[in-house]
Amino acid sequence: MEVIMVKIQIDGTFYEVNPDKNLLHTCLALGFDIPYFCFHPALGSVGACRMCAVKKFANADDKKGRIVMSCMEPVTDGLIISTSDPDIKVFRAAVIESLMTNHPHDCPICDEGGECHLQDMTVMSGHNYRRFVFKKRTYSNQYLGPFIHHEMNRCIQCYRCVRFYRDYAGGRDLAVSGSANHVYFGRQTEGALESEFSGNLIEVCPTGVFTDKTLKEHYTRKWDMTYAPSICIQCSAGCNITVGERYGSVRRILSRYNGAVNGYFLCDRGRFGYLSTNSPERIKGIMVRDPQENIQKEISRDGYLSVINSAIIGKKIAGIGSPVASLEANFALEAMVGRENFYHGIDGEKFDLERTAIQILKNSSVHSPSLKEIERSDAVLILGEDPAISAPMIALAVRQASRNRSIRMAAKSGIPSWNDAAVRELAQKIKSPVFIATPLTTSLDDLAELRYNSPTSDIARLGSVISSIIDKIEPLSAGSDKSLNDIAQRIAGVLMDAENPVIITGLQHNDKKVLQAAANITAALHHNGKKPSISIIFPECNSLGLALMEGGSLDNLFEVILQGDVETLIILENDLYKRADKKKVDSIFKKCKNVIVLDSLLNETSKQADILLPSGTFAESTGTIVSSEGRGQRYYRVLPVNGHIKDSWKHISEMIEITGISKDLHWEHFDDIVASFTDSYPFFSKIREIIPGSEFRFFNEKIARQTIRFSGRTAMNANDSVSEPKPPGDDDSPLSFSMEGYKGVPPSDLVSYYWSPGWNSVQATNKYMDEPYGSAKGGNPGVLLFDHKT
Amino acid sequence: MISILRSIWFTFLHAFHKRETQGYPEKKPYLPPRYRGRIILSRDPDGKERCVACNLCAAACPVDCIALQAANDYNERRYPLFFRINFSRCIFCGFCEEACPTYAIQLIPDFEMGEYDRQNMVYEKENLLISGEGKYHGYNFYKVAGVDMGVKGIGKGENEEPPVDLKDLIH
Numbered sequence: 020m021e022v023i024m025v026k027i028q029i030d031g032t033f034y035e036v037n038p039d040k041n042l043l044h045t046c047l048a049l050g051f052d053i054p055y056f057c058f059h060p061a062l063g064s065v066g067a068c069r070m071c072a073v074k075k076f077a078n079a080d081d082k083k084g085r086i087v088m089s090c091m092e093p094v095t096d097g098l099i100i101s102t103s104d105p106d107i108k109v110f111r112a113a114v115i116e117s118l119m120t121n122h123p124h125d126c127p128i129c130d131e132g133g134e135c136h137l138q139d140m141t142v143m144s145g146h147n148y149r150r151f152v153f154k155k156r157t158y159s160n161q162y163l164g165p166f167i168h169h170e171m172n173r174c175i176q177c178y179r180c181v182r183f184y185r186d187y188a189g190g191r192d193l194a195v196s197g198s199a200n201h202v203y204f205g206r207q208t209e210g211a212l213e214s215e216f217s218g219n220l221i222e223v224c225p226t227g228v229f230t231d232k233t234l235k236e237h238y239t240r241k242w243d244m245t246y247a248p249s250i251c252i253q254c255s256a257g258c259n260i261t262v263g264e265r266y267g268s269v270r271r272i273l274s275r276y277n278g279a280v281n282g283y284f285l286c287d288r289g290r291f292g293y294l295s296t297n298s299p300e301r302i303k304g305i306m307v308r309d310p311q312e313n314i315q316k317e318i319s320r321d322g323y324l325s326v327i328n329s330a331i332i333g334k335k336i337a338g339i340g341s342p343v344a345s346l347e348a349n350f351a352l353e354a355m356v357g358r359e360n361f362y363h364g365i366d367g368e369k370f371d372l373e374r375t376a377i378q379i380l381k382n383s384s385v386h387s388p389s390l391k392e393i394e395r396s397d398a399v400l401i402l403g404e405d406p407a408i409s410a411p412m413i414a415l416a417v418r419q420a421s422r423n424r425s426i427r428m429a430a431k432s433g434i435p436s437w438n439d440a441a442v443r444e445l446a447q448k449i450k451s452p453v454f455i456a457t458p459l460t461t462s463l464d465d466l467a468e469l470r471y472n473s474p475t476s477d478i479a480r481l482g483s484v485i486s487s488i489i490d491k492i493e494p495l496s497a498g499s500d501k502s503l504n505d506i507a508q509r510i511a512g513v514l515m516d517a518e519n520p521v522i523i524t525g526l527q528h529n530d531k532k533v534l535q536a537a538a539n540i541t542a543a544l545h546h547n548g549k550k551p552s553i554s555i556i557f558p559e560c561n562s563l564g565l566a567l568m569e570g571g572s573l574d575n576l577f578e579v580i581l582q583g584d585v586e587t588l589i590i591l592e593n594d595l596y597k598r599a600d601k602k603k604v605d606s607i608f609k610k611c612k613n614v615i616v617l618d619s620l621l622n623e624t625s626k627q628a629d630i631l632l633p634s635g636t637f638a639e640s641t642g643t644i645v646s647s648e649g650r651g652q653r654y655y656r657v658l659p660v661n662g663h664i665k666d667s668w669k670h671i672s673e674m675i676e677i678t679g680i681s682k683d684l685h686w687e688h689f690d691d692i693v694a695s696f697t698d699s700y701p702f703f704s705k706i707r708e709i710i711p712g713s714e715f716r717f718f719n720e721k722i723a724r725q726t727i728r729f730s731g732r733t734a735m736n737a738n739d740s741v742s743e744p745k746p747p748g749d750d751d752s753p754l755s756f757s758m759e760g761y762k763g764v765p766p767s768d769l770v771s772y773y774w775s776p777g778w779n780s781v782q783a784t785n786k787y788m789d790e791p792y793g794s795a796k797g798g799n800p801g802v803l804l805f806d807h808k809t
Numbered sequence: 810m811i812s813i814l815r816s817i818w819f820t821f822l823h824a825f826h827k828r829e830t831q832g833y834p835e836k837k838p839y840l841p842p843r844y845r846g847r848i849i850l851s852r853d854p855d856g857k858e859r860c861v862a863c864n865l866c867a868a869a870c871p872v873d874c875i876a877l878q879a880a881n882d883y884n885e886r887r888y889p890l891f892f893r894i895n896f897s898r899c900i901f902c903g904f905c906e907e908a909c910p911t912y913a914i915q916l917i918p919d920f921e922m923g924e925y926d927r928q929n930m931v932y933e934k935e936n937l938l939i940s941g942e943g944k945y946h947g948y949n950f951y952k953v954a955g956v957d958m959g960v961k962g963i964g965k966g967e968n969e970e971p972p973v974d975l976k977d978l979i980h
């Protein structure tokens with residue numbers, strides 16, 4: 020859609036801007052620092068806080084002007100405003116002073132301190148000294164579950180929390196109550212928040228009302244953490260995260276902006292799922308089974324050399340990869356054992372399904388949508404997959420998609436999409452069509468225009484009837500089932516009326532027919548001139564990446580082993596007991612003389628290992644994974660190499676070197692293995708071309724993992740030795756482990772943290788994108804591997 | 810010539826001036842209370858650690874020689890799990906004291922910190938914490954903060970109304 024730009028004048032300078040945005044959005048995009056609270060780029064404006072005042076002049080001769088709220092002001096041609104008029108300064112200072120009258124004296128023990136939007140705005144608006152001498156209103160707090168701490172005294176009534184929780188994420192158990200000076204944000208009764216997106220309250224709330232309880236247990240100020248850009252490994256949506264570390268342990272996870280994927284948000288699994296990296300159960304040393312006592316014991320480096328030699332040299336080896344390990348780790352193993360001896364570590368059924376899914380995605384007429392594209396679609400059909408369970412952020416995108424009809428309706432009445440309260444008021448219960456065909460109920464059911472809860476075989480049938488209707492072929496077998504036929508008619512009709520419908524399906528229920536039906540619907544819509552897309556949700560964070568590699572399934576491996584010539588089995592970050600029948604797994608462990616396992620935690624499989632190597636988690640390794648969308652993205656280590664814990668590919672590379680089984684395979688640095696991988700799999704060559712390698716420098720500098728105000732540098736290790744150690748180097752990435760390096764806005768793949776002068780809170784994110792809620796500066800992170808994208 | 814004689818005369822006069830040389834260490838010099846010497850951590854009037862582990866001193870320190878870790882006790886009261894100052898780096902600028910919102914960290918008039926082994930210049934909390942209030946008396950941060958961390962309940966502070974009754978419809 021072509022946007023006709025308009026000309027406006029801000030502080031005497033002319034700008035060409037998009038009239039579809041509000042004035043605050045426009046000013047922020049242009050880099051003006053205007054204070055605000057209630058506006059959020061993803062939530063729109065409601066005009067509740069009165070902080071964003073600017074002065075608007077009727078024409079060039081108007082010298083007096085009038086104060087308006089920029090977040091509620093449309094941008095029109097010829098608009099003249101001032102952002103720094105003395106009247107505005109007085110007005111803003113008065114507003115912040117009144118918002119602060121009841122604010123407690125908490126900053127030193129407030130977990131928001133140092134990254135508090137309220138602190139930033141207070142400073143920005145010039146309110147330095149409290150004049151309020153009366154008593155402060157106070158509130159009791161609520162227990163909100165294990166993840167979120169509640170401290171209501173700090174609330175400034177901006178309403179962002181309920182607008183996110185209820186309006187944006189569809190939650191029901193957090194609401195506002197009371198009136199006047201007694202407005203309260205909480206639950207009706209104490210209890211854990213139910214929404215799977217509750218963690219976003221931490222980032223959405225501009226104050227310290229909602230803070231991270233997991234962080235509280237090892238609290239560290241924002242400026243004191245070392246950060247690395249990373250990718251969530253909890254599901255296949257590929258959300259971008261930032262991992263914060265101090266004193267050698269992971270402290271928290273925040274969302275990292277990717278305008279095409281997760282935007283500003285994350286689901287709770289992604290945000291709070293990091294604690295296992297700090298677990299005391301972590302495997303730290305190289306363990307070898309003592310044959311006499313039959314227990315695993317830590318072994319010296321020399322001991323390791325000899326056991327690894329005897330386990331590998333001259334032996335018939337097979338390798339089992341993993342859909343949660345990086346492409347590079349899987350490739351290293353594949354290269355070591357040989358392609359014909361490499362198995363994917365998933366059962367035959369899933370393996371088959373994944374092959375089918377890839378066939379669908381590789382078809383050039385099929386488009387796999389980003390989360391942003393799902394948000395923009397005007398009709399959604401969910402077929403045999405519950406995204407709220409398998410990839411929650413996709414469910415959140417569907418929830419946004421359901422608003423598109425009301426946004427269009429509002430536009431017809433002259434209400435811009437950013438005027439959130441007005442759009443929702445007008446919409447009432449009007450939603451874009453969302454059809455949900457799943458075996459069980461889902462948390463998206465409240466959106467559904469039509470729900471069909473039935474076993475997957477019925478769902479597949481429904482799918483094929485829909486596609487036949489669209490293609491105007493007589494349905495194959497639905498003749499007898501009138502109700503199914505009616506439903507299919509209705510869905511087909513709506514999909515045909517839609518501009519860019521999205522079909523969401525997945526591998527959750529192991530039903531190939533569902534996948535095929537979804538593909539057929541997409542194809543049928545495509546034949547009929549629509550722009551459909553199909554989102555196939557893969558089970559794990561790198562399932563798609565691994566599926567794009569060669570290799571067999573676990574079932575194939577079981578056969579090979581039972582035929583009896585595999586002597587050594589190398590298992591990469593995979594608990595086989597979760598993938599296959601216990602008896603079968605037990606039997607292969609019995610058959611193989613040497614079981615080498617690379618993993619980070621003790622589990623049923625790693626307990627069986629004869630040689631156990633400690634591999635790094637996402638926080639201790641660097642790698643590339645491929646999301647369900649087909650987006651290859653890289654996560655970077657936040658912890659430097661520590662003892663024996665290493666990237667799995669490094670362990671494998673070392674094994675090759677020690678045993679000398681191959682002269683050609685030698686990877687010193689991460690770039691080497693990426694090169695070797697992309698040479699061997701040209702399909703992935705973009706990963707090497709587009710994602711910056713370790714030689715990359717920005718303005719001749721590495722990019723700093725630490726903030727400018729990182730503290731305690733000369734004391735944090737002084738208990739060990741008073742002489743400070745040299746900061747660890749990082750040959751595997753363009754990031755440095757210290758505060759030295761580029762600190763401005765780096766390429767989006769390499770953003771470690773968000774900070775900008777005057778913007779210490781997460782709201783600084785807006786400085787890292789083209790415009791608020793737009794794409795990240797220099798393009799959103801990641802590379803799209805299926806390039807027939809529009 | 811005259812200037813040389815003048816200099817000799819002034820030098821001679823110094824023989825009758827008060828001696829500047831101090832008999833240290835036998836005779837201790839007087840140091841004013843605000844002298845910026847050895848750093849201590851003080852306690853509040855109730856005898857509890859004053860430091861609330863806010864990290865502001867560490868952030869203010871120009872040589873980054875303060876490292877600490879926040880922890881919460883059984884009342885959720887925030888305190889430093891460890892608190893370390895590397896005095897071999899400290900320049901006694903006093904920024905930490907200025908930054909401290911609780912009067913916990915204070916520089917005192919004591920400079921006798923010499924060590925033969927540099928490692929001994931690293932002070933942990935047990936070396937820093939004194940049993941009194943130091944230079945500033947009577948202040949207890951938790952009594953004026955809004956939180957309930959076992960020191961005073963919410964709404965029990967001098968400047969606070971009792972907590973809002975959410976079921977009350979009058980307001």
Ligand code: SF4
Nearest residue numbers: 125126129132135227
């Ligand atoms: S919310 Fe912000 S301003 Fe309020 S106590 Fe916490 S850090 Fe301070």
Ligand code: SF4
Nearest residue numbers: 174175177178180224
């Ligand atoms: S709790 Fe936070 S987000 Fe909600 S109204 Fe108060 S300050 Fe705003």
Ligand code: SF4
Nearest residue numbers: 870899900902903905
């Ligand atoms: S006196 Fe200065 S250098 Fe020493 S610890 Fe305090 S802030 Fe740091």
Ligand code: SF4
Nearest residue numbers: 860861863864866909
């Ligand atoms: S500034 Fe004061 S209260 Fe804060 S950590 Fe330092 S000594 Fe403790």
Ligand code: FES
Nearest residue numbers: 066068069071090
């Ligand atoms: S941001 Fe405009 S009124 Fe709150």
